[in-house]
Amino acid sequence: MAKKGKRLLEASKIYDKETLYSTTEALELVTKMASAKFDETVEAAIRLGVNPKHADQQIRGAVVLPHGTGKSVKVLVFAKGEKAKEAEEAGAEYVGAEDLVNKIQQGWLDFDVVVATPDMMGVVGKLGRILGPKGLMPNPKTGTVTMDVAKAVKDIKAGKIEYRVDKAGIIHAPIGKVSFGVEKLRDNFNALLDALIKAKPASAKGQYLKSIALSSTMGPGVKVNTQKAAIFDKE
Structure with missing residues (x-):
């Protein structure tokens, strides 16, 4: 725990946990803060405005990430x-x-x-x-x-991943490895987001993309501006 605590302390010096960043800014921070001795996986946690208790709002599907996951799959x-x-x-x-x-x-x-x-x-x-x-x-x-x-x-x-909304309405999905670099990670993230937007159920009311956080295996979550992300910001 001490090691992770120290990592988070160091990370807190270069990012603000309350700020909403553009996708590119968030990924730049995530890759910069990844300090483990292995190639960390970058994960997206996307909270959707759905109620998974309703069958028609149980978002589930799959998407092929353009740059794969960086993991060999059996x-x-x-x-x-x-x-x-x-x-x-x-x-x-x-x-x-x-x-x-x-x-x-x-x-x-x-x-x-x-x-x-x-x-x-x-x-x-x-x-x-x-x-x-x-x-x-x-x-x-x-x-x-x-x-x-x-x-x-x-x-x-080729890098197809499955996604499924959990009981809290959150999708957790890997979008690649830190070594991919910001551009490839952004392409993968946008492919996932595009699939989720297309999967929006007609019965989902109000804001659909509630919150987005990007993180590496050992790093803190960096919040993403959902409105900017939804139009696939390239900033």
């Missing part, structure tokens, strides 16, 4: 026959059917994303209690239940 695909072959050719690390179900039930979880063809969902359903709590269950809304497994795998490898 993809597991449930498919048979020709579709299994397509998944393998697209670069999926693991492809199978019932054999993978048994393996996962025995505790194997060495993968980051799960894709399935619709006909395999009956089989995958047996893993709901294991995959569900870890956010790994395939879902049509995020494009992970699909007949086009090759495209799904390629998109994930």
Whole structure:
């Protein structure tokens, strides 16, 4: 805790936690304050004016970040026959059917994303209690239940991320690594924001983008001016 406390103290000298910065200013501060010995992930926390208790306001989806996430992702695909072959050719690390179900039930979880063809969902359903709590269950809304497994795998490898509003109405999503630099991080952030704005439910009333904060793994949250961000400010 002492180390993090010292970091936050140093950070507080170069930014003001109450100021609303432009996206570019915020990212400049986030990258400047990242002082860990590893390449920190930059995360966006976006609070939306929705009530997740209402089914039609449970914002969930996926977006391909133009510059990827900086993280290599292991993809597991449930498919048979020709579709299994397509998944393998697209670069999926693991492809199978019932054999993978048994393996996962025995505790194997060495993968980051799960894709399935619709006909395999009956089989995958047996893993709901294991995959569900870890956010790994395939879902049509995020494009992970699909007949086009090759495209799904390629998109994930290219930097596709899933987003889902939590109980407090907040989306937490990675937008890259500190080493990407401000421009690439801004492109990725704008792609995420664009997807969220397009996903605004008709029933959401009042201000939709309530607040935005950007931070690195070990750094403090820097507040972003939501009105400027919504028009994808380039300042």
